[in-house]
Amino acid sequence: MHFPGPWRVLKGLLITLLFTDSVHAITLDITDEQSIKDAASTTAYAMMTYYHGNETGHIPGAFPDKWWEGAALFLALLHYWHFTGDTTYNSELRVGLEWQAGDDDYLPANYSSWIGNDDQMFWGLAAITAAEFEFADASNVGSGYSWLSLAQGVYNYQTSEWDTSTCDGGLRWQIWTYESGYDMKNSISNGGLFQLSARLARYTDDSSYADWAQKIWDWSASSPLLDNSTWNVADSTETTNDCSTQGDDQWSYNYGTYLMGAAYMYNYTNGSSTWLTAVDGLLNRTLEGFIHDGTYILEEKLCEPSEVCNDNEILFKGLVSNWLSLTALLVPSTYDTILPYLQGSAKAAALSCTGHNNNTCGVRWYQSDYDGWIGMEEEISATSIFVANMIAFNQSAPVTANTGGNSTSVPDAGENDTSGDSSSLSAITTGDRAGAGILTVVFVAGWVGLMSWTVLGG
Ligand SMILES: *[C@@H]1O[C@H](CO)[C@@H](O)[C@H](O)[C@H]1NC(C)=O
Ligand SMILES: *[C@@H]1O[C@H](CO)[C@@H](O)[C@H](O)[C@H]1NC(C)=O
Ligand SMILES: *[C@@H]1O[C@H](CO)[C@@H](O)[C@H](O)[C@H]1NC(C)=O
Ligand SMILES: *[C@@H]1O[C@H](CO)[C@@H](O)[C@H](O)[C@H]1NC(C)=O
Ligand SMILES: *[C@@H]1O[C@H](CO)[C@@H](O)[C@H](O)[C@H]1NC(C)=O
Ligand SMILES: *[C@@H]1O[C@H](CO)[C@@H](O)[C@H](O)[C@H]1NC(C)=O
Ligand SMILES: *[C@@H]1O[C@H](CO)[C@@H](O)[C@H](O)[C@H]1NC(C)=O
Ligand SMILES: *[C@@H]1O[C@H](CO)[C@@H](O)[C@H](O)[C@H]1NC(C)=O
Ligand SMILES: *[C@@H]1O[C@H](CO)[C@@H](O)[C@H](O)[C@H]1NC(C)=O
Ligand SMILES: *[C@@H]1O[C@H](CO)[C@@H](O)[C@H](O)[C@H]1NC(C)=O
Numbered sequence: 001m002h003f004p005g006p007w008r009v010l011k012g013l014l015i016t017l018l019f020t021d022s023v024h025a026i027t028l029d030i031t032d033e034q035s036i037k038d039a040a041s042t043t044a045y046a047m048m049t050y051y052h053g054n055e056t057g058h059i060p061g062a063f064p065d066k067w068w069e070g071a072a073l074f075l076a077l078l079h080y081w082h083f084t085g086d087t088t089y090n091s092e093l094r095v096g097l098e099w100q101a102g103d104d105d106y107l108p109a110n111y112s113s114w115i116g117n118d119d120q121m122f123w124g125l126a127a128i129t130a131a132e133f134e135f136a137d138a139s140n141v142g143s144g145y146s147w148l149s150l151a152q153g154v155y156n157y158q159t160s161e162w163d164t165s166t167c168d169g170g171l172r173w174q175i176w177t178y179e180s181g182y183d184m185k186n187s188i189s190n191g192g193l194f195q196l197s198a199r200l201a202r203y204t205d206d207s208s209y210a211d212w213a214q215k216i217w218d219w220s221a222s223s224p225l226l227d228n229s230t231w232n233v234a235d236s237t238e239t240t241n242d243c244s245t246q247g248d249d250q251w252s253y254n255y256g257t258y259l260m261g262a263a264y265m266y267n268y269t270n271g272s273s274t275w276l277t278a279v280d281g282l283l284n285r286t287l288e289g290f291i292h293d294g295t296y297i298l299e300e301k302l303c304e305p306s307e308v309c310n311d312n313e314i315l316f317k318g319l320v321s322n323w324l325s326l327t328a329l330l331v332p333s334t335y336d337t338i339l340p341y342l343q344g345s346a347k348a349a350a351l352s353c354t355g356h357n358n359n360t361c362g363v364r365w366y367q368s369d370y371d372g373w374i375g376m377e378e379e380i381s382a383t384s385i386f387v388a389n390m391i392a393f394n395q396s397a398p399v400t401a402n403t404g405g406n407s408t409s410v411p412d413a414g415e416n417d418t419s420g421d422s423s424s425l426s427a428i429t430t431g432d433r434a435g436a437g438i439l440t441v442v443f444v445a446g447w448v449g450l451m452s453w454t455v456l457g458g
Contacts, residue, residue, distance in 0.1 A: 061074070224246035
């Protein structure tokens with residue numbers, strides 16, 4: 001084509017723009033397996049630039065100011081390796097998952113005085129994922145706990161904390177009385193332990209884990225957290241009024257964790273219709289509540305439009321991406337419903353990865369352009385949504401002990417841990433570490449907000 005006079009300039013500009021774009025965008029063809037692997041490889045590399053645990057002078061798996069995010073990073077790496085076959089980061093993964101193990105229960109002494117139940121639980125979920133993906137046990141690394149025993153250790157610890165002194169049951173958000181969230185029972189802690197129990201039941205085929213999953217589910221449904229007819233999942237409820245009120249902030253990972261647990265229970269029970277109803281109901285609300293209007297793109301609606309998502313919240317879509325992909329495999333009837341949302345989200349996420357001339361990904365996928373945000377969390381979530389799309393090419397589902405899983409079972413794992421005894425802890429104030437855990441629900445209830453401000457200010 002011939003461009004006359006003034007068009008020349010424009011043509012030059014257009015070519016520059018097109019060229020720049022093709023160099024610095026992640027080009028993702030959702031129908032092409034290699035293209036998805038390449039996109040995931042780019043963002044996995046980027047997220048690992050924030051990880052220094054394998055370098056001299058650094059501690060494996062440690063993110064001192066946001067300890068739980070190590071679990072989020074390793075969960076993304078486990079999915080990445082399992083579905084793409086790329087082993088590049090497996091040694092960091094193995095060493096980091098072991099190093100933070102504590103006494104086989106993910107309550108390492110450096111952090112145990114302020115770890116919340118949800119923080120510990122995410123490490124437990126990473127461990128059971130490692131077992132289910134047949135990541136070889138690390139008997140030759142550090143303390144060498146098996147992945148299954150680490151999940152069992154977290155389960156043993158958290159079920160022992162089940163609190164019937166208020167609300168007829170439930171797990172508190174925080175472990176220690178001096179933490180400001182101690183008076184709360186929330187969905188991510190209870191839904192997290194529900195999911196962990198369901199996964200242990202399926203992996204081991206030991207019905208005692210399923211009994212606990214059922215018990216946590218029933219308690220949740222009897223509380224304001226989970227509504228088993230509308231499938232609303234609230235964020236939190238309070239022990240100070242015996243769980244009579246609801247902090248109803250809507251976060252995708254609260255839905256995602258109950259959905260994932262229900263999917264495991266469905267699969268574990270060989271297709272129970274009760275669990276299928278729960279899966280369908282929760283999946284429907286997840287897709288109704290966290291998809292950008294008129295699209296198939298995941299959106300954390302409470303914080304994305306106003307750009308106030310904190311680091312925790314930026315990770316929620318990534319966790320939900322992982323859990324949607326496993327739901328599609330464990331409950332095959334949901335596959336056709338889920339896939340278009342994984343595809344729509346991944347295409348948009350790829351378009352958001354055009355930052356800084358080096359494929360930096362943003363937060364708001366629905367914008368389909370870089371939105372200026374930068375961080376490990378953005379890269380983890382982008383990696384997770386790319387990898388989730390691998391289920392179109394590799395339907396390798398989580399295994400069980402009966403289908404190839406060989407992680408060593410230690411039913412009483414973690415029970416030798418004495419650091420879990422609060423009396424042996426030095427008094428570290430909440431204020432010292434208030435930024436360290438998952439703090440998304442702090443401001444839900446007025447008095448808790450006030451209390452934390454007092455502590456932080458004092
Ligand atoms: C991309 O560039 C930004 C800005 O210079 C930098 O902070 C970031 O670390 C870079 N990312 C990668 C993966 O190199
Ligand atoms: C740490 O791991 C990264 C990959 O994530 C690798 O590039 C780097 O060389 C490793 N550093 C050391 C000291 O092993
Ligand atoms: C699918 O993934 C599994 C687990 O990572 C791997 O063993 C298998 O080789 C993969 N299959 C294909 C066809 O890529
Ligand atoms: C705890 O801190 C010590 C001293 O910094 C360090 O050597 C150790 O690796 C840390 N352990 C964990 C689990 O982070
Ligand atoms: C368990 O399975 C993993 C993955 O297939 C394998 O690497 C490992 O050697 C196995 N361990 C034992 C004790 O069989
Ligand atoms: C829903 O939860 C309520 C309250 O726990 C319970 O009584 C009822 O049986 C549950 N319904 C179903 C279908 O599970
Ligand atoms: C599911 O089916 C398998 C194979 O028939 C059986 O071994 C297992 O006990 C069943 N699980 C449940 C919870 O009924
Ligand atoms: C359980 O998950 C496996 C693996 O994806 C699948 O083949 C099987 O059909 C599922 N079970 C049921 C009852 O749907
Ligand atoms: C959720 O369920 C409602 C009622 O059955 C249905 O109209 C809607 O399309 C479903 N939404 C999604 C995203 O599947
Ligand atoms: C607890 O410690 C004893 C003594 O060291 C050991 O024999 C036992 O295997 C440990 N139990 C667990 C569950 O780690």
